[in-house]
Amino acid sequence: MVPPQGYALITGASSGIGEEFARQLAARGWSLVLVARSQDRLEKVRGELMSAHMGIDVVAIPLDLTAPGAPADLFQRTRAANLDVDLLINNAGVGALGEFALLDLNRVRRMIDLNIVALVELAHLYLQPMMQRQRGAVIDIASVAGFSPLPYSALYAATKAFVLSFSQALFEEARQHGVHVMVVNPGSTETNFFQVAGKGPFSDPSRMQTSAEVVRESLRAFDRKKSSIVTGASNRWLVVVLTLLPRRWITSAVARAMRRANMGVPGKGQ
Numbered sequence: 689m690v691p692p693q694g695y696a697l698i699t700g701a702s703s704g705i706g707e708e709f710a711r712q713l714a715a716r717g718w719s720l721v722l723v724a725r726s727q728d729r730l731e732k733v734r735g736e737l738m739s740a741h742m743g744i745d746v747v748a749i750p751l752d753l754t755a756p757g758a759p760a761d762l763f764q765r766t767r768a769a770n771l772d773v774d775l776l777i778n779n780a781g782v783g784a785l786g787e788f789a790l791l792d793l794n795r796v797r798r799m800i801d802l803n804i805v806a807l808v809e810l811a812h813l814y815l816q817p818m819m820q821r822q823r824g825a826v827i828d829i830a831s832v833a834g835f836s837p838l839p840y841s842a843l844y845a846a847t848k849a850f851v852l853s854f855s856q857a858l859f860e861e862a863r864q865h866g867v868h869v870m871v872v873n874p875g876s877t878e879t880n881f882f883q884v885a886g887k888g889p890f891s892d893p894s895r896m897q898t899s900a901e902v903v904r905e906s907l908r909a910f911d912r913k914k915s916s917i918v919t920g921a922s923n924r925w926l927v928v929v930l931t932l933l934p935r936r937w938i939t940s941a942v943a944r945a946m947r948r949a950n951m952g953v954p955g956k957g958q
């Protein structure tokens with residue numbers, strides 16, 4: 689891993705996988721910039737990490753990354769405060785289970801703005817100074833959902849397919865400049881994700897990884913300079929199945945499972 693000289697900036701650091709990245713990176717001596725909308729949650733995490741780890745700095749920036757100009761605003765604020773970001777973790781993301789045509793259009797736009805637009809803009813803004821310094825790294829959080837089209841989670845799966853493809857291509861471009869890009873693909877993980885996205889057939893807590901497991905595996909892969917990782921042995925098997933079976937077969941089986949869980953019913957997962 690890049691030695692902790694600068695800051696690790698983590699989007700979606702107020703809960704779940706992002707908060708766990710903050711905890712494990714702080715334990716490795718990284719100073720942090722924490723970004724999410726909930727100021728109170730960010731301040732709580734900041735306070736805990738500052739008192740648990742001597743010598744690190746933790747900055748909390750409450751921000752809605754779907755607001756117009758928010759990624760550029762974040763970049764300017766870190767630059768104005770001389771916070772050299774050596775590690776960008778594009779983690780903030782939301783899902784929405786349910787029939788696509790019945791989802792609220794504002795929610796649809798916000799998902800694209802957060803999962804794709806903000807991630808792309810932040811990568812664009814922070815990669816340039818990293819490439820000039822010939823030092824730095826980006827970790828993008830995609831999902832096993834990005835390996836196949838998923839009916840009743842159609843847009844979410846498509847946003848994660850975008851993140852997967854985009855990040856794997858960037859890995860090759862950035863390594864020419866001494867910068868490491870890695871994409872993490874978790875399966876179902878115990879976080880607030882399903883409270884926001886809606887509960888479905890893949891949200892059984894007994895079959896989920898914890899955020900701590902996801903982040904531990906991710907950082908181990910990052911230390912080994914991997915370009916991509918699927919966390920959890922059963923998720924790795926799932927991805928093998930998803931890539932081997934015909935897509936038409938998978939989409940039909942997923943659609944049946946989602947309909948059994950009533951995900952096609954208006955109002956469910958909204």
Ligand SMILES: NC(=O)c1ccc[n+]([C@@H]2O[C@H](COP(=O)([O-])OP(=O)(O)OC[C@H]3O[C@@H](n4cnc5c(N)ncnc54)[C@H](OP(=O)(O)O)[C@@H]3O)[C@@H](O)[C@H]2O)c1
Pocket residue numbers: 699700701702703704705706723724725726727729751752753754779780781782783802829830831832873874875876877878879880881882884
């Ligand atoms: N949990 C899973 O099963 C799973 C599986 C695969 C991939 N993932 C991916 O993992 C990533 C993290 O999700 P999670 O599971 O940890 O869920 P989570 O606990 O709901 O965390 C989502 C984070 O994103 C932040 N966020 C949401 N909207 C935002 C906005 N408009 N601007 C800034 N921050 C925003 C949230 O904070 P605020 O609400 O305070 O803004 C929160 O910190 C996501 O990209 C998700 O797609 C999750």
